[in-house]
Amino acid sequence: MKPIKYDAAGVLIPETGLSQDDLQLLAPQLEAARREFLDVDLALYASGDAVPDAKQPLDAGFFEMPEKLLSEYEADSEGSELGRILKTAKRLQESVDRVVLLGIGGSYMGACALFEGCCHSYHNELSREQRNGIPRIYFEGNNVDNDATQELLDLLGDDDDWGIVVISKSGGTLETAVGFRTFLAALSKAMGGDKRKIAERVVPVCGTAGKLFDLQAALGCPESYEVPDGVGGRFSILSAVGLLPAAILGIDVVKLLQGAAAMNERFRTSTVEEDPTLQFVGVGQALEARRGINIRVLSVWSKSLESVGLWYDQLLAESIGKDFIGATPFTALNTRDLHSRAQQHQEGTRDKLMTNVIVETLAREPISVGTSEYNQDGLNELSDKTMPEIMHAALKGTNQSYNGAGRPTADIVLPAVDEESLGQLFQMMMIATVIEGRVMGVNPFGQPGVEGYKTNMNAILRS
Numbered sequence: 001m002k003p004i005k006y007d008a009a010g011v012l013i014p015e016t017g018l019s020q021d022d023l024q025l026l027a028p029q030l031e032a033a034r035r036e037f038l039d040v041d042l043a044l045y046a047s048g049d050a051v052p053d054a055k056q057p058l059d060a061g062f063f064e065m066p067e068k069l070l071s072e073y074e075a076d077s078e079g080s081e082l083g084r085i086l087k088t089a090k091r092l093q094e095s096v097d098r099v100v101l102l103g104i105g106g107s108y109m110g111a112c113a114l115f116e117g118c119c120h121s122y123h124n125e126l127s128r129e130q131r132n133g134i135p136r137i138y139f140e141g142n143n144v145d146n147d148a149t150q151e152l153l154d155l156l157g158d159d160d161d162w163g164i165v166v167i168s169k170s171g172g173t174l175e176t177a178v179g180f181r182t183f184l185a186a187l188s189k190a191m192g193g194d195k196r197k198i199a200e201r202v203v204p205v206c207g208t209a210g211k212l213f214d215l216q217a218a219l220g221c222p223e224s225y226e227v228p229d230g231v232g233g234r235f236s237i238l239s240a241v242g243l244l245p246a247a248i249l250g251i252d253v254v255k256l257l258q259g260a261a262a263m264n265e266r267f268r269t270s271t272v273e274e275d276p277t278l279q280f281v282g283v284g285q286a287l288e289a290r291r292g293i294n295i296r297v298l299s300v301w302s303k304s305l306e307s308v309g310l311w312y313d314q315l316l317a318e319s320i321g322k323d324f325i326g327a328t329p330f331t332a333l334n335t336r337d338l339h340s341r342a343q344q345h346q347e348g349t350r351d352k353l354m355t356n357v358i359v360e361t362l363a364r365e366p367i368s369v370g371t372s373e374y375n376q377d378g379l380n381e382l383s384d385k386t387m388p389e390i391m392h393a394a395l396k397g398t399n400q401s402y403n404g405a406g407r408p409t410a411d412i413v414l415p416a417v418d419e420e421s422l423g424q425l426f427q428m429m430m431i432a433t434v435i436e437g438r439v440m441g442v443n444p445f446g447q448p449g450v451e452g453y454k455t456n457m458n459a460i461l462r463s
């Protein structure tokens with residue numbers, strides 16, 4: 001397995017006011033946060049003892065999930081959670097051509113990132129044969145957008161070749177609940193009201209209690225999955241929440257988990273200077289403390305990574321945006337956004353760290369510019385250049401330009417956009433978010449602020 005790399009070279013140029021010494025100064029804090037998480041949080045989580053108020057909530061269960069799922073699968077390839085997920089995935093692949101995935105926030109963003117990262121860019125447009133029998137996927141229940149919902153219902157029409165994966169840990173999220181009621185009614189109509197068939201076409205992923213749990217029990221769904229206790233929504237991508245949709249999409253979930261487990265091992269054993277997770281946190285924290293840089297731009301250099309960026313936006317924002325502090329994340333897709341955001345990044349307020357996510361090896365053959373008898377565009381002199389070379393030049397040029405203006409950049413190098421690399425990246429970002437919270441003295445788990453709009457919305461609707 002090729003490990004992903006984190007390189008803070010751009011950040012450490014003198015113009016940014018940061019040096020290796022600044023990072024060295026932070027090393028004891030990073031090490032203390034690592035020890036707190038590994039020795040205190042995980043031990044407390046594993047003991048099942050009451051969590052003290054100061055640590056509430058403690059959703060540390062995500063960390064050891066990759067190793068746990070893999071070892072259970074090795075011991076029992078059919079009866080384990082992963083074995084069951086693969087079986088359900090196969091059943092759905094064989095019985096439906098379209099899956100409507102209902103969920104919001106942590107209950108869908110990971111699946112979306114995996115879909116865009118690992119599947120063909122035009123997956124839903126391919127024929128069933130070209131998709132190797134893998135169903136198309138549509139994401140709903142992440143909004144209450146009337147027209148978008150109607151349009152998906154139009155698309156499904158009266159066909160009966162589809163099913164629903166509905167994901168909600170609490171089971172009470174209104175957007176997802178309304179989506180489920182709507183699509184369940186459509187499915188019921190398509191299946192001629194046959195209750196057994198309807199139940200087979202619905203796979204719920206939910207907590208062990210709650211409205212969705214009760215509803216799926218009433219429907220008699222034969223297969224259902226749990227969002228484990230102690231795993232928060234935005235930390236649940238490597239549980240059934242992300243793995244079931246991924247397996248349905250033919251994504252290699254074992255490799256995904258192996259990548260995450262490898263990142264855990266690096267986090268447990270590397271020095272602060274060598275651990276990409278701690279370096280990633282250190283650079284962000286040092287720039288915030290020394291330079292007041294509190295906007296984190298994740299610049300992804302592949303279209304397939306935009307949803308990975310959006311997943312990370314949620315992870316960072318909901319985890320550390322508390323107590324009146326917390327950096328603001330956002331995702332830029334390059335080179336596209338060089339034509340919409342780069343002006344501000346180059347010359348606007350000095351409050352941004354640009355972290356590039358760069359892909360080392362592409363999946364497909366490089367496209368050359370080529371020669372043309374119509375050289376009005378002047379491209380013949382670049383005829384031997386390929387798209388990856390142009391992308392590389394744009395990246396290098398952008399970094400040079402930002403660094404020249406004293407604007408910090410850092411690079412995450414992904415060996416490829418594949419299961420192993422993404423498993424490493426997701427796990428690195430989840431651990432980094434926890435460590436960042438611990439360094440800042442903010443509990444990274446829970447999202448009490450989200451309750452505000454929900455309470456008001458429910459009061460308005462029920463008044």
Ligand code: PA5
Nearest residue numbers: 105106107168169170173233234
């Ligand atoms: O990170 C989180 O916990 C949230 O983003 C939740 O995933 C989101 O609010 C959806 O919650 P639920 O799965 O309970 O419907």
